[in-house]
Structure formats: structure tokens, C-alpha cells
Amino acid sequence: MTAELRVLGEVELRVRGFRVEVGHARQRSVLVALVMDANRVVTVDRLLDRVWAQHVPHRARDVVRNYVSRLRRPLAEAGIAVERRSGGYVLHVDPDSVDVHRFHRLVDDARAATDDEHAAATFEQALGLWRGEAFAGLDTPWLDTVRQVLDQDRFGAEADRIDVELRRGGHAALLPTLRARATEHPLDERVAAQYMLALYRAGRQADALTEFDRVRTRLADEFGADPGPSLRSLHRQILTSAPSLTPTATAPTPVPRQLPALPTSFAGRSAELDALDARPGAISTIGGPGGIGKTSLAVSWAYRHLDRFPDGQLFVDLRGFSPDSTPMDPAVAVRGFLTALGVEPSRVPSDAHAQAALYRSLVADRRMLVVLDNALDAAQVEPLLPGGGTCTVVVTSRSRPAGVITGHGARHLALDVLSDGEARELLTRRLGTSQVAAEPAAVAELTALGGGFPLVLSIIAGWAHTWPELSLSALAAELRDGALHDDDPTASLSTVLSWSHRALTTEQAAVFGLLGTAPGPDLSLAAAAALTGMPAASARAALRALEQVSLLTRDRAGRYRMHDLIRRYATDTSPAHLSPSDQDAALRRLADFYLHTARTGDALLEPGTSPFTLDRSAGQPLGSRADALAWFEAEHASLLATQHAAAAHGWHEVVWRLAWTLKTFHHWRGHLYDDLESWRVALVAADHLGDPMAQALSHRFLGRAQIKVHRHEEALLHLEQARVLSERIGDRANLALAHQALAWAWELSGEDVRALEHAVRALELHTALDDRVREAGSLNNVGWYLARLGRYEEARSHCEAALVLQRGLDHRYGAAHTLDSLGYIHHRLGDYRAAVDHYEQALVLYRDVGYSYAEADTLDHLGASHAALGRHADARDAWQEALRLFRAQERTSDADRVQGDLDGLLVR
Template structure:
């Protein structure tokens, strides 16, 4: 019995067709025949025959089909499933193909014809399930390959003329089949129709690009080149490298890609950063790696005197260098020819000063052995995402390489003669290679001019001093701006009105009066142009020289700056309200505040924005925006207290005092004198600090203000060792707050009185006041007060000899201060905790607590506390 699968499933005994039953029964037979004599599990047969829609009693139905087939077929049943060992027309087809492939063309041709003659139509015709569909598709692909094999044999036998009509019909049916395209091109060429062969290649290339985004494979490109004629020329177009190239060790390493993979490297960086110098230096170092030539074009993407070079012009120049005297007019055809010419070459292509990705894309070779270096002031993200380019971004030279650069240019003797001046020059140039080159050129052309004179001029007029007849940083930066959108150029100028070295996305949005998403879009444009750097998530900075240029093109009015500083003032005010909700209410400053949901978010915001906050405060001070100056000092006070920033607190409050006096506002003057006085005492300037505190007491007119002033004086006197005076003012403070009936202030005053009494040895009075304070703080939910009072109770217990109680109180205080993120008070509590462990003889625990306290003291600049802690650690 003979079985057929290459058409409708059938079985024959001699010339007689055997009745195989209905479609599903024939499907069961086909599954067993396609198993090639292997057993097929029952569940697998069900799945292959019915797919996802088997009948309710699929196994029983299958048993019935198999039972009927067993009436005339030797189907075996085993634990592994059903098995039928039989030969099919598919087996005969494959055996003939194996024989054909093993024979020379003249013997293979009839074998291929016999094999293909076994097909009676679509394989497994009439059988329908996902498995049969996939199997049918695979069998047709197998047949298709054999048909192409037969075509190759016919071409080898010189039968191209007879084969052409069939090849043209097949090409219409399979327009993206590259092997078939090669056979058709070969047949057309041999028939004297080479132009049609080249036209067919070009049509296929466009179709592949449109539908699949790819180019023809190596074999078809090789055939295309063969049809084109003689081998192309070997170009050597690299310009000379920079003579004094310095540093860039890491970047040179990043450019060197092992193996023969395609490397398209986008070397980005701001104008004057040294992109071309790096590209040419690397190219000359590796020129021998590219024996088939090196192509170079300056695309003039940011040239101040001419427009960018169109891709077609660059392509025609490349084709001319490759020996093409009559290139096609169409850009796509030029690009296809260019890729064909360099497809299998080991070539280097340097595309210098590219404007954008579309300018570069037609110039990219498709061969796996080519390397492309692209330099641009833009990041060329499209090149990275669509073409897999490797991005090597350049930063400024580090101090060592910058000094080496100047030494190489000027000579060691001249650099060593004025070492401090050279350091100043390097700082002023900020590691920017173009700036260093200009300074070196000026020094070389004026050998008698001391470097100190150049440094003085550069310090006074940085951008003016970096202009010469051939190079100008202003021109470089202006060309980078020219390609930006108007909104991005406007934002660049606005960034020039600020002095903060580091800006957040939200603050930039406030500066520009934009939503954060819109600001992010424009910042991305500036970032792609390497005019700004996103050095952290949502945080941006500029090179000093770029910032100087931004300040020159900044708007002259202060509208944006006032909006910017207003954002910081308003957000700081909101953050301070979260940190210390019991503080007296004041009118918020004008400005749009960022959303801060809780105290943790507030402290995080202060930490992130601190340097920008101080810069904004300094700008408000220089412009005599007195109200903002005072408000920002007020809003920073509690943050400064928690972080131990005494010197910074003194600076902002000195400015706030001047602002309050200019405003003629008595209440603001009282607050400023009080906080200036406390900050001075905190840094050890007692006499001046006491003066300001007395001045606050003299000026205050309301009882609340008097109580607050008493508290400040008490704190200052305690710092100076006058504990009796401190207790006296603390007691006056408590009396006034009791009269005013302000519970939170009463709780704080009770603790102040208790702690000073404890310091004077009156532990009974001290504990009475502090216990009352602790109860009141807990009732009010005043966590800061609760921590401070727990610290006081720890001191009292320790000096009463109750060290177990002291540890409990100190640990609770430490836990709350950590919860509040108050590192200043954490340090003080850790010191006290160490004292208790030492008293208990636990030296390891004592050292651990003292060491943690010392680390915090040093970080906070608390020199006296740090010195005392160091001495204590050395004696234990």
C-alpha cells in the first residue's frame, strides 16, 4: 500500500484508491504517517487533529477512528501511543532530493524533476487544525527550497533562457526572496539584459527597506557588485591628526570595539570639547585596520559661515572617491550603490560635525566590516536607537590632562616658571580643550607676555579673552544655539539668569513659567546639544563657560528670576511648616510652591535643593528683594537646626537682618537679631551674639516675642557656661507662655527649665518639670518636644545614678530624632548615650556611640564638640 501526503491524503493498493473514511479519520492517519514510524501519544493525536476544540469525548472518538483504520492498516498500540510504520510520497520526495544534491548538475536535474513531480497540489489538502496549518506551511517551504535548488542546477547547465519566464513569474509571487532575486538577476545578465538585472536589484532593495527596514544580504550585494563592473578605488581621505592630542584614554578605549561587528560611534559633546580631535586621533591610530580605505567628510552641521552639507553631496563625493564616474541622480539609488561598493570592505568612514540623524543615515554603510565615527554636538539619539550606534560622550579634560595639554604646547620650562598661575588658567578654562588651545596659542604668539597677564585678563573677561581671529567660544556656542527650537533657545537664556550650579527640573519649570513635562522636553533638546548635562535624575548643570555665555544672552528683566526665587521661597516656607508645625504662622511669600506631602518629603527637598536655595537667597540679596530675603532665612532656620548648618544659618540671617532694617519692620528685626545672635553663639562668637540677643529683647513689644527672646538668651547663656542666667531666662520664658496659654510653648519651656535645673544639680525640680513637659508633648503630638524632653530625662536619670532609666530615655530620644531626620540632635544624644555606657563599664558600646557622634559632629562643622569627642575617645 502506498500513502500520499503531498496533496490530499490518500492510500493506494496498486491503482485502486483505498477508502480512508471522513476528514477527521484521514487526519488521524496523517498524524501517524507524519510521525515517521514513531509512537504518538493519544493526547497529542487529539491535539493535532482537533486543536483547541476537541469533541466532548475525544478519546472515545479517536479510539473509533483508529479501530476502523486498523481494519486495513497495521497500526500498533503501546503505552507510548499509536504507531504506524509506512512509506509515503514525502519520504520518496526527500530521498530524491538527497540524491539530487549529491550529484553533479547534469544528473541532479532529472532527480529534482521527479521529486517535484510527486506533488499533487497543497500538502495535506482538506485537513484543518493549527498543527496541520503549521505543518503544511513547513512542507511548502521545503518544496520552495527544492525549487530554488532546481533553478540553480538549470542555471549551471546554461538553461537560463528557458528558465527566465518561470523565474519572472516566481519573482512576482515572492518579491522579497533574495535567493530567487539572485537567480533572476543572473539569468537576465546572461541573457544580455544586465540593466534589467540591476533595476530588479534596486527595486528589491527599496522593497526590503520599506517593508522590513533592512538591506539585501551579502550574497546578493556581491552579485550586484559583480554586475557593476571593476573593483572600486581605495580612498585615503583622513585629514591630519591634531599634533598635540592629549589624554582621552578611556574614550579611546571605548572606541575600540573587538571583533568585526558593525560599530557606529556617535562622539557627542559641546562645541570645543575635542570631538574631531578624538575621532581623527583614533582613526590614524587604527588606519592599518582598514586596508580598503578611509572616507572622511565634514558635514558642517554647525558651521557659522555655511549651511550643512546635504547627504546627496556627501554621497556623490564618496562615490567619486570609490571610482564611480556616473552616479545615479536619486538619493536612495546613490545610497544603495554606495552600500554595495563598501558592503564587504574593511573601511573606516568618518562623518564629522553632523547636524542630525537624517543627515547621517544615507552615509551609513551596511557591511559588517565597516566602522563609522560620527561627531556631533547633538546626541543623535535616532542614530543610537534605530542603528545601534554606540555613544561615546566627551566631558572636559580632567586637571591632570589639562595641565599636560598646556605643558605639551608651551613647554615644561614656561609652565614650571609660573605653576600657581598655570593652575589659575586651568581653573578658568574649566578643562575645555578649545579654551585651552586659545590660551596656548596666545601664549605662543606672545612669548614675552607673562602667563600671569593672561590669567588676569581671563579672570576679568573670560569670554573676551577666549576670542581670537580663528577661534571664538562665543561663535561655537552661538552655532549650537542656532539649531535649537526658539523655545529651547529662550530657556537656555533663562538659565543664564541663575547662579545655582545645579538645578532641578521643577525649579527650571518655575524659572521658565512652564509645566515640568514641557520643561523636560526643552531640556532634553539642550541636553542633546550638549549645552546642559543631566548629571542625576531630574537635575541639570552647565559648564562654567557655557553658563557665562547663557548669562550674556539672558533676558534683561527680572521677571523669570523673581518667579524662580519665589518658587524656592514658597516651597521652603511650606517645607518649614511641615518640619515645625507649631511655629508661629507668618504670611507666606509670593511664589508657586512644589507639592510636599509630609515632613520626610520636606527634608528630602531641602537636602536636594540646599545649594540652589542658598544661591537663590544670595541673588535675592544682591537685588534688594528684602521680603524674599527675610522669608527664605525664616524658612531655612529649622532645616539648619536639624542639619547643624550654623555658619550658613548665620550668613542668611545677617542678610535677613539687613533686609528687615531696610523694610523698617520691627517684628522682622526682632527675629533677625535673635537668630543672628543664636548663630553667632553657636559658632563661638559670644560677645557679638549676646549683643544681638539683647537687641532682640530691647526691640520686642509683644509678650510672645519676649518669651521667645528669653528662650534664645537662655540657650546662649547655657552655651557660655552661665547656667544660673540660663535658668533665670528660661523661667521668665515659662511664665510668659503660661500667661499666653500656648500649650506647645509651655511644654518646651518646662523642658528648658527642667534641663537647666538639672545642670545646676536640682534633679528633683528638674524631673518634675520634665515629666510635666513629656506628658504635655505626648498629648500634643509634639514629637520634637518629646525627643528633647526624653534627652533631658536621660541626663537627669544618668546623674541620679539611674543608668538603666537613662538608657531607656536616650534610646527613645534617638529613635524620635531619627524619625524626624534631625541629625544635629542625634549627634548630641549619641554623645550622652556613650557617657551612660561608659559609666556602666561597657566600653565597646560607649566607643560605638561616641564614634557615631564624632562622625556627625565633623560633618556638621561642630569643631568644639568634635575636639571634645576626639579627646574622650583617646582617653577611653
């Protein structure tokens, strides 16, 4: 039975193509209210608001129950269930059977596609779902709002499809459509730009310039504003017949090199290496118990054939069997791959399916290696498999991912223990040829004791290095009484680890146990000292002792890491040396170390007030912004893991404060989804604390995080909640910041008037609070929104007042922002010399504080002002430097636009 729920154009249910009656208008409104939130609980209160609004019926809940009951029969005929949940109802349906959800999914897929032919076809499929006005015949305030949003989504999808068709050379066929859109939307600069470009490519340069003059005149008459920089840039290029107006190939994607270091003790496995050699462009899975050498095989084989993968190598540890963390969500791995492939955070789709589609599009037809290490099962692997047949994929797992083998044609290699010859080769690599040759009998015994298990043999070799005064024969005698099991690698490992453990001092054994419980993938020396409560020198000595017996490894950056099997052994044996209270105290020391150091680092990145104070001497000293950034980069995974560990222990204050200290780093480095998750956890902690201020702040920063991943509706809900909470508790400082965040949200939604309203309210509050730093920032914000609305004289007055304050406070970061705003205002007023002066001052300050992201934008603006003055050499210098930064920051669209400006200068 095939069923389809339609809501675009008309509200109906179809089964096998035949319409099924679902009742009168109110009944259909209830259906829409459930369908729009398919597979999610819709509360009764929300249903009442959506369907009845201000006219709630008598005994409303009974009425809702009756309407839902009447819906169940026709829905059941289609195999669709409506389930009663606590507080509401949920309609279970395949989202692709609902055309509104299918529309959004197809649009996301089209936007993620890198192949224009595929993108065009997908856009056509999405837009073909529309059949007139959405929800025809239904009229409620909520439906009117949703209808408007859907119309905007449709308009945006149509514009994106036109961009694709223009790239494909379809300008002539688009002219009638674009003429009609330009007439219907005379002030839409994107529509104007598309129409101008189509006219120019059709050989109608004069008409394209006339269209620009029409838009410029209309903007000036109605708003006193000029066209934006993008439309002006296109106008300049049309005037000069710039070569960039001819479609060109996109910039090359960065070549990722993510393989870990080449294993130094890899030996044998010739048959498995040959098997991997024989399957280029295929999927191979490598299975076997932990420590059998799966990762070493995959990485060693990859290094032998780097020439096969000129387009790069992707590697991710999926943590399928890691004792210190849950398996990685495939969506997190996809986002990591997108970053490695050069996708800037702002261009990552918000939907996980669209992210995976973009990843597959980026690696299609490329000769790459993808290593998916330590996978849990096929469900974790399948979203990470590239399409096409040019990429080679190697999956390692302790389980046998049957779905990958049967569903994707993967060849499975089951690793067994090493042969005696391969085990001898491994020991030779670790101990040296002369030592092995000098004691062949002892080597044979050690090989047998190791049971052919690579990790066991490596630990035995570590013992030999630790006690060089012992001959191999003496070492074998020391181990002989334990009699390793050559038919059970896991038992062999456990036995060897027990010998290593017995050899540790009491202090070293306690350190070993604590390391096994530490959150995160690795530890610095300073963090290990905090965990153990030892001075750094003592901690270093203990770590060195563990490293010497191969219970611990240290990478090139000096960070310590345990194999996950050794970590599990450490956790299992720690009760013999550590009580639960000892372990909790150690974890709390580590959490406090991370929190105190992160607080210091955050203050260096963004000086200002904080809702809490900490003793900075309790953490690791950081002397500069560069030190802070380097520390956050190194400790980021451990900080996130510690936040989750603190949540598990109910340390809600630590959870909330860690989110606060990570916010600036997440913003500067574009860790959008980590920021989102961090504040989600923090909001739960704030609710447990029952602290209204923490709740208000959590809502505000969660709202900001939602904005950055384009979830504007959710963002506005959280920001409004932050505003309400701050107002309720009389916290005017945070109320002002909530208004400031709401201004940003409305700006990004294209609502500059509403943005200005909130910016003005933030300014009023900061002024009343006598917070001079934030008052200055708010003055600049108000000036910026006034300028965006074309009210330039008012804008300049506000920004100049802000600059006076910021210079008096020596607030260079804020002054740089204000100078950039003043440059924008003077440029729009036609005073290009003043614009240049302000932009150049802003550049000095941005470079002084190391904010290269904003520096690139200001260089771009500076180039435009130089060009307006006819200073083409200066414009070229500014744009070339902006282009270099945009490319380094992987801001592709900005780089393409500036390259177009540079191309336009070349023909002068």
C-alpha cells in the first residue's frame, strides 16, 4: 500500500493514488498541525493554538481528542498511526510521504550537490511538488504564518535553481522568468543580479546596466539607500566586461591528509596486504579482537600506496569500542570530513542527511582513501561510505559489519594472530637485529609467550627496553611462570598486563588506574598532574615508567594516550588501589584544572565580565591569545568529554561553567555543532541548579548557537526565553545582552527594522547600567542597523559616539568593529577617502588583536573604496590580501566574489 499526505496546494490523504476523505476544514487543520511536526509530539495546547487560536472551544481537550479520533480511521487505511503521548499526540509517518518534508529534503540535497546537473534536476523535483498556495481553503493565524514561511522557502529554492541554471548556461531560457520576477520583486537585489547577469550573457549589456539604474533609483526613492556591495560589484564587472562573468570552474577542494603516524612495529600480514592491494576503489573490512593490529594494518597499507590516493586520505576513529566514551555519531564524523574537505562552517547544511549528501558529492569521482577505524557496526559505517567507485574504503572493527559486507560488497579480512616468523619480525623491529640474533632460543620463547598477539609482543618488547640489563633469556624466565595462552590473545594480553601491573610501584599503579578513568582521548602532562594530584615532576616520572613498559604511549606533541584495551584493564584493576571517593576526587581535580585553565584562556580571547570568578593560579598558566588558542585546540576533545563526565556525576555547576568558557573558542574556530551541544547540556545543568541567571544565559547562548546552524525558529524561542527570564529576575545586564542577541537573530533573518528595535533597547539598558564597554558596543550596533536601513547620518552619529568611548576605554577589539562600521557608512555616503581612512585604522587594530576573520572583511571593503576613488593599484593590493585570507579561511563564496573584483580591475 502506498500512501501520501499532501499539504502543499491542498490538504488531503491519498492511498494508491485515490483520495481518502479526511473531514471538513477544521479536521484538515488538525491533520496539518500533526503533519508539520511528523514523528514529533504535538502537545494539546499547541494543537489548540494552531487550529483554534483565540477561539478555543468549550471542553477543548475533549474536542481535540474527538478530532484526532476521527482522523485515525482514514489514516489507518494508509498504514499511518496517530499515537497518544503524555501531553499530546504524535503522527508516525515516513517524512518522504509528506510533500512539505520531501520538498525541504530535496532542496537540502540540491544545495549540497556539487554537480550542477544533479542539483538542477533535484530542484525541479522539489519545486514540482507545489500546486498553488499551501493549505488551500484553510485559514488560521498559525497556518498563515507557516504559509508565509513556506512561500519564502519556495522563493529561495527558485532563486537557488536559477543560480544553478545560470552556471549551466541557461540564461536565454531564463530571461522571461527573470523579467517577471524582477517586476514582481523590484527591490530584491538578488533577483536584480540574476536578471542583469542573464541579460549580459545574452548580449544585452546596455539592458543589464539599465536594470541596475532602475533598481538604484527605486532604492533611493523608497529608502534613501544605495544597492548593496554585491550588486555594485556586478555592475562594475558588467561595465568592464569582466572575464569573471563567464562561468568558471570552482576552486579546487583542499587535499586532506588525515592518516595517523606510520606504525613503527608493524610486521608480517603479507597475505592481508595483498588482499587490500587487489581491491582499489572497493570497500574492505578488517576484523578481529582489540589489539590484534587492525589499525596498524590499515595505516601501514595506506602509507605504501599513497600514490593511489592523490586526492587525499580521510581518517576517523569512530570509538566503537572505546571504554572512555560512547560511539561517535556518524553525523559528527561527516562534519569532520566536511571540514577536512574545505567546507566552511557557515556552508554546512543544518540537516544531517544534507550533510551526508554534501560529503558524498565532494568525494564523488575523486581518488581518495577513507579509513573508518574502530567501527561499532554497519549502522555507524553506512552514512560515511562515499558514492561511486573511485574511493577506496577500509573499515576496522571488532565486530563483523554484516550490513557493509552484504549490502555494499565489502571484502572481509579476519585477522588472526601473527605466525612465529611474523612475531619474530616484530620483535626484531623493536629490539634490533643483533639482540635478537644473539639469543634465538629466548626470542623463540618470548614469541610463544606472546601468542602471536601484536599488542602483547609490543609490551614484552617494552619490558626489554625498560630493563636493558636483563638478557632476553632472563626476561623469558621472569615471564615463564605466567605461561601465556597462545590460543587466546585476549587472555595473553591480560596476563602480560598483570605482569606489568605487578611490577609497578604503589604510586605508579594508582596513577595507572586514574589514567584509565580520565575522560577524553589523551592527556597533557599538566592535566595528568592535576588528575593525580602530584607535582609535575613526580607525574612525569610516573608517566615515563608507564610508557617504558608500553602501558602508555606519547605522541609527537607530548600527549599521553592508552590503547583502549589497556584503559579497560586499568579501570578494572583500579579498585585495588583506589576507592570510589579517590576516583571521584581525581576526576574533580581534573575537571577543576580544565575549568580554571579554560576560564583563563577565555578571558584572553575575549576580555570582559564573567558570571563567575575562579582562581587562575589553579589552572595552567597561559600568557597570550596564541597560548590560549593552542591550549583549546589541544584540549578540545578532552574538555567536551569532561563536561559530559561532570554531567554524569551531577556536577552541574562545572557543566555550566565549562560551556561558558568554551563559547569564545567555539565561535572563533567555527565549532558550531560542538557549541550547540555544549549549551544544550549546560541548559539541563542550569535547570538542575535552579539558578535563573544561569538558565537565562543558557537560553541566550543556546539561541546564538541555533542561529549559527540556521535554526532560526528555535533560536528565537530560546532568545525570547532568555529575555523573559532576565526581565523576570530584574537582571538588566543580561536582559540587554538578550536584546542584543535578538537583534543579531533578526538581522540574519533579513528583518533589519526588528533588529534595530532590539539594538536600541540594548543600548538603553547598557546606558542605564553605566556599562561603558557594552554601551559603546551597543552604540555601534545601533549605528550599524541604521546604516543598513539607509539612515546614514544617524548611523554615523551613533558610531562616532561609540568610538570615543572605546578609545577612552582602550577597547581595541570594539573600536575595530566601530571603525569598520564608519568605513561602511562613509562609503555609502560617497566619501570614499574617509571610508579608506576608517578601514585602514580598523585593520591596524584587527591585526593587533589577531582577529584575521574580520581583517579579511575589512580588506574587502577597503578594496571597494580604493576602487571607487580610481586607486586601482591600492584596490588590487587590498583585494589580493583579502583573497589570500578568504582562501585560508575556506570562505569560498567570498573568495570567488573578490576574485571577480580583481578580474574586473585587470581590464582597466
